Amino acid sequence: MRIKDFLKSGHPPTLFSAFLYFDISFMVWVLMGVLGVYISKEFGLTPAQKGFMAAVPILGGSLVRLPLGFLVDHLGPKKTGILGQLIVFTPLLGIWLFAPHFQTVLAFGLLLGIAGGSFAVALPLASRWYPAEHQGMALGIAGAGNSGTVLASLFAPVLAEIVGWRNVFGLALIPVTLTLLVFIFLAKESPTQPKPKKLADYFLVFKEADTFWFCFFYGVTFGGFVGMASFLGIFFYDQFGLSKVMAGQITALCVFAGSFIRPVGGYLADRFGGVRILSVLFGCVALLMFGISFLPPLAATVFLIFLVMAALGMGNGSVFQLVPLRFQKEIGVMTGIVGAAGGLGGFFLPTLLGFFKQTMGSYGVGFLIFAGTALSALVLLRAVQKGWSCMDLLPAVTPVPQPVLEDSRNR
Numbered sequence: 403m404r405i406k407d408f409l410k411s412g413h414p415p416t417l418f419s420a421f422l423y424f425d426i427s428f429m430v431w432v433l434m435g436v437l438g439v440y441i442s443k444e445f446g447l448t449p450a451q452k453g454f455m456a457a458v459p460i461l462g463g464s465l466v467r468l469p470l471g472f473l474v475d476h477l478g479p480k481k482t483g484i485l486g487q488l489i490v491f492t493p494l495l496g497i498w499l500f501a502p503h504f505q506t507v508l509a510f511g512l513l514l515g516i517a518g519g520s521f522a523v524a525l526p527l528a529s530r531w532y533p534a535e536h537q538g539m540a541l542g543i544a545g546a547g548n549s550g551t552v553l554a555s556l557f558a559p560v561l562a563e564i565v566g567w568r569n570v571f572g573l574a575l576i577p578v579t580l581t582l583l584v585f586i587f588l589a590k591e592s593p594t595q596p597k598p599k600k601l602a603d604y605f606l607v608f609k610e611a612d613t614f615w616f617c618f619f620y621g622v623t624f625g626g627f628v629g630m631a632s633f634l635g636i637f638f639y640d641q642f643g644l645s646k647v648m649a650g651q652i653t654a655l656c657v658f659a660g661s662f663i664r665p666v667g668g669y670l671a672d673r674f675g676g677v678r679i680l681s682v683l684f685g686c687v688a689l690l691m692f693g694i695s696f697l698p699p700l701a702a703t704v705f706l707i708f709l710v711m712a713a714l715g716m717g718n719g720s721v722f723q724l725v726p727l728r729f730q731k732e733i734g735v736m737t738g739i740v741g742a743a744g745g746l747g748g749f750f751l752p753t754l755l756g757f758f759k760q761t762m763g764s765y766g767v768g769f770l771i772f773a774g775t776a777l778s779a780l781v782l783l784r785a786v787q788k789g790w791s792c793m794d795l796l797p798a799v800t801p802v803p804q805p806v807l808e809d810s811r812n813r
Contacts, residue, residue: 408539412531417543419589420524423483424547426581427520429554430490430574434459434497434511435632435752436554436653439639439646440567445504449640453756456632457749458508462515464745470522471738478591479527486523487582489516491575498572518628518745520547522738529726529737530592535672538723542668545718549661551631552654559635559650607732607739615786616725616736617743619680622779623717625747626687626772630711631657633752637765642700656707660715667719676724677787683717684780686710691773695766718744 434441435456442452473482496510528544529537561570607613634656638649671679690710694703721740729736755768 408532408536411533411536412528412540413590413592415588416531416590416592417528417540419585420479420528420544421547422581423487423585423589424520424524424544425550425553426547426577427487427490427517427524428548428550430494430550430571430578431459431463431514431517431520432551432554432628432632433558433571433574434507434514436551436558436635436650437562437567437570438633438636439559439649440562441504441507442636444567445507447504449760450753450756451504452636452640453633453752453754453759455504455508455511456636456752456756457629458511459514460518460628460632460745460748460752462512463518463521464515464742464749466516466519467522467742467745468735468738470519471526471735471741474523474526474737475732475735478595479523479530480585480589480591483520483523483527483585483589484582486516486519487578487585490514490578494571494575494578498568498575501568515745519741521545521741521744525722525737525741527589527592530594534727537726538668538670538672538676538719539665540668541722541726542665542719545668545722546662546664548627548631548664548715548718549658551628551657552661555631555635555650555654555657559647563647607729607736611786612728613736613739615782616721616728616740619779619783620718620721620740620744621747622684622687622776623680623714623721624741624744625749625751626776627660627711627714627718628744628748629751630707630714631660632748633755634707637755640759641697641765642703644700652704656704656711659708660711660718662715663712664715664719667716668723669719670716671720671723676720677783679720680717680783681780683713683720684776684783686713687717688773688777688780691769691776695770695773697764697766 438452438456441455447455470482470486493510493514497507501507501510524544524547525541528540532540558570561573565573631653634653635649638644638652639646644652667679687710690706690713694706694710697703725736725740751772754771755765758767759765
């Protein structure tokens with residue numbers, strides 16, 4: 403696949419709009435986790451409560467992704483995206499002005515999950531503009547919007563030191579508003595958008611074993627990425643005694659690796675096949691998480707986490723190289739289903755880390771369990787790949803001839 407060919411295909415303004423919408427939505431989605439050190443200090447939270455607080459918006463994002471995926475296929479990605487962005491104003495205003503108690507913060511944090519649901523909108527919006535041979539790259543670029551976690555980690559702690567953590571949620575309304583305007587004027591619906599189906603038709607995908615495998619694998623890659631991104635600030639602050647701002651800056655460095663390398667995962671999956679790339683990445687994640695579980699000195703821990711976030715980010719792009727090839731006509735609802743599974747993975751990881759920190763006095767056990775999960779993903783991937791009905795859609799080491807790609811799109 404040549405970059406020049408990719409640039410000539412699709413609709414670049416829509417791809418940019420999808421990226422920006424995803425980016426800013428992810429920024430506000432992880433704000434509670436990134437500001438968790440400030441929030442926990444005000445409310446005197448336990449380690450388990452810290453982990454749960456960071457995980458609540460991720461859970462909310464998981465819950466709304468399937469309904470948003472359904473709306474994408476009925477209303478279109480653009481209208482659904484506008485609706486989602488308008489709803490995000492409510493939790494931002496609520497935490498800023500109307501959340502005097504921790505329980506109220508959690509309630510608004512759950513509603514903040516609508517920002518995480520942007521995944522189910524941005525990816526179909528981009529995907530439907532690009533042919534099969536460019537799906538990995540297009541979805542990788544749109545999905546690189548998870549770099550919003552970098553923005554949150556880098557700037558939110560600094561702003562919290564200046565204006566207070568509550569006012570950071572108020573300031574977030576500014577980029578959300580600007581993004582909404584860009585989205586309205588630049589994003590365009592694809593002319594190839596499929597006709598909407600009956601609700602019952604969408605649940606037919608649950609009869610496909612591929613649906614559950616994609617959910618599990620994305621629960622590991624995306625769940626690991628967003629869970630770590632949301633909790634790393636708390637981890638660095640508690641484990642190494644760093645300042646709040648320094649913990650945020652190191653978190654931003656680590657999240658940067660996973661965010662901007664995601665398109666590389668999509669590109670490599672286009673070139674060599676998603677299964678091949680995922681096999682390598684799951685093995686890397688298992689080894690790196692195993693090393694992190696020993697909680698080595700700060701420099702070594704940062705290095706290992708930087709690498710594991712890069713591997714997880716590439717894994718996200720690899721998984722979603724496969725999804726639109728296998729479920730092109732159901733891409734909206736499948737993005738919602740698989741994205742929801744990823745959100746659930748992101749919910750469990752911070753909760754797991756906080757739980758073991760409180761009960762066993764160490765974050766290491768949580769990292770070790772995740773290492774075992776990644777290893778099981780590798781074993782299962784190798785075990786089921788021969789029976790996957792989408793295997794004939796995967797590229798060989800050399801690019802797939804155009805006639806085969808055309809056949810793939812018509813399946």
